[in-house]
Amino acid sequence: MPDDTSTDHKQWFCLRTQNKREHIAAAILDRIEEVEVFCPRISQVKKTRAGKKRFVEAMFPGYIFAKFHYLTDSRQVVHSQGVIRMVELGDRRVIPERIIQDLKTSIPEGIIEAPDLSIEPGAEIEVVTGSLKGMNGKVLAQLPAKNRIQILLEILGSEICVDVSPDDILLARDKE
Numbered sequence: 643m644p645d646d647t648s649t650d651h652k653q654w655f656c657l658r659t660q661n662k663r664e665h666i667a668a669a670i671l672d673r674i675e676e677v678e679v680f681c682p683r684i685s686q687v688k689k690t691r692a693g694k695k696r697f698v699e700a701m702f703p704g705y706i707f708a709k710f711h712y713l714t715d716s717r718q719v720v721h722s723q724g725v726i727r728m729v730e731l732g733d734r735r736v737i738p739e740r741i742i743q744d745l746k747t748s749i750p751e752g753i754i755e756a757p758d759l760s761i762e763p764g765a766e767i768e769v770v771t772g773s774l775k776g777m778n779g780k781v782l783a784q785l786p787a788k789n790r791i792q793i794l795l796e797i798l799g800s801e802i803c804v805d806v807s808p809d810d811i812l813l814a815r816d817k818e
Contacts, residue, residue, distance in 0.1 A: 654709045654737040656729040664700035667724025678709040686756040766814035
C-alpha cells in the first residue's frame, strides 16, 4: 500500500498524547499557525469524596486530531509538548476528512454534555442549592436535551413538578 502522506495539502492525523494532557497538547499545537487541532471533550458527572462533581475530559483519552502538511510540519507536531507519537497502521496515517467533519458536526462546540446516569426516575433526592435547598423529592424524568431533570416536590401539602440541574441535587443514597 502506498504512503498516504505524500500529498501537498493538509490532512488529518491522530496523535497519541500523554495521559490526561490532551488539552495541553492541543493548546500548544493550536499556537502553530499551520496546524488545526480538534480535541473533542465530554462533560460528565463523577462521584468524589466531596459529592458529585462535573468533570470535562477528552472524549478519546490519550488522543487528539491535528490537520497539517505532513512533509513540512510533522516533525514540529510530533515533537510538541504533550505529544508522544503519531498513530499509524503500517503506511496509513491519514484520517479521512469526512470522519473528522462528522465528529465536528455531532459535537458543534467541541464538547458534549453527558447526562448524570445515576439519576433515574423514581430516585429519592434532596435539592442542595438554590431556593429549593433542603427540599426532598422524587425524580420523575431526565430531560437530556436540556441537561435537566424533572422532580416532584411536596410543598405545603401540594405536589409540584420542577425542572432542575442534576448538579443541584443529591441522591438520597449518596447522603449516607
